[in-house]
Structure formats: C-alpha cells, structure tokens
Amino acid sequence: MHKITPFLWFDNNAEEAMNFYVSIFKNSKVGTVTRYGDAGPGPKGSVMSATFQLDGQDFFALNGGPHYKFTPAISFFVNCETQMEVDELWEKLSAGGRKDRCGWLQDKYGLSWQIIPTALTTLLRDKDPAKANRAMKAMLQMDKIDIERLKQAYEGE
Numbered sequence: 001m002h003k004i005t006p007f008l009w010f011d012n013n014a015e016e017a018m019n020f021y022v023s024i025f026k027n028s029k030v031g032t033v034t035r036y037g038d039a040g041p042g043p044k045g046s047v048m049s050a051t052f053q054l055d056g057q058d059f060f061a062l063n064g065g066p067h068y069k070f071t072p073a074i075s076f077f078v079n080c081e082t083q084m085e086v087d088e089l090w091e092k093l094s095a096g097g098r099k100d101r102c103g104w105l106q107d108k109y110g111l112s113w114q115i116i117p118t119a120l121t122t123l124l125r126d127k128d129p130a131k132a133n134r135a136m137k138a139m140l141q142m143d144k145i146d147i148e149r150l151k152q153a154y155e156g157e
Helices: 014-024 083-094 118-124 129-140 147-155
Strands: 007-010 029-035 047-054 057-063 075-080 104-106 112-117
Touching (some): 007 014, 014 029, 014 047, 014 057, 083 147, 118 147
Parallel strands (some): 075 112
Antiparallel strands (some): 029 047, 104 112
16 A cells, blocks of 8 residues: 555445546556444445555545535546547546536546646646747646647647
8 A cells, every 4th residue: 555545535425436436547446345334323334435546546435424525626637648548538537527627627426637648748848938838828728638739839830
C-alpha cells in the first residue's frame, strides 16, 4: 500500500462506485470489501468500506452516510497520452455526471476528474510565451481537451 492513499466518502454506494472506476481504468482491481456487522452503524451485511486500485494507485472508499459530499476543490488529475484516451475517459467518466470546462468533469457520484493530455502540459511550459499563451487561450475555450486544436492554436493557425 502507498504511504498516501486517497480516501473517498460515499453515502451508500462505495461498492458501486469502486466497480465503476475499476471497469474504466486499465491495470485496476478490487481489493477488499468490509461489511457492517451487528454493531452497525450501517445495515448488517451492507458495505462499510472497500479498497481498490486504479492503474496502480490505491484508494479507500467508505459508505459513511450523507454527511459529506465531494466538491471540485479536490479532483483526480489523469494524464492521457493520446486523444483516444482523452475521449474514452471523458465519455465513460462523465456518463450520468456533468462535463465542465478545461478538461474537468464530475462523474455520477459527484467526484471531480481532470482528463488532461500530456501535450497540454508540454505546450503550456513552452519557453516562447506567445505560443504557450495561445495554447492556454485555446484550452480555456474547451470542455473536453482537443490535442489537435491545442497544437493549431500553439502554432498560430
């Protein structure tokens, strides 16, 4: 287990969310599922907590009730190498959720994700501020990030 593990608080659908995420990301797996016993506080036999991995990153999920909700102040940043990877993750993770600006989305559980091609980071770090600025302006007009449009803006086309 990693020293730092994201801990996700769900109302009562941690197992469903875990299975959803594991089905989307390659090299992912379900870990352990712990169920409530007679002592509760959840119904006996219902999922209390679960562990899982997404592309090698450990996660811990808890069914803790409706006390806390996710906010965009915390999100998961996903580096994508290709437009196909961006497109696939964008569609799968946003299904039943909400598509936002600049590569951000909220999934159907309210968790925020940033689906970002590595090309964007490269373009924004360019030593030529005019090129980097054109790429930034293009990105700010996008919902899902389009690598080709970024490159065209970067080149001044």
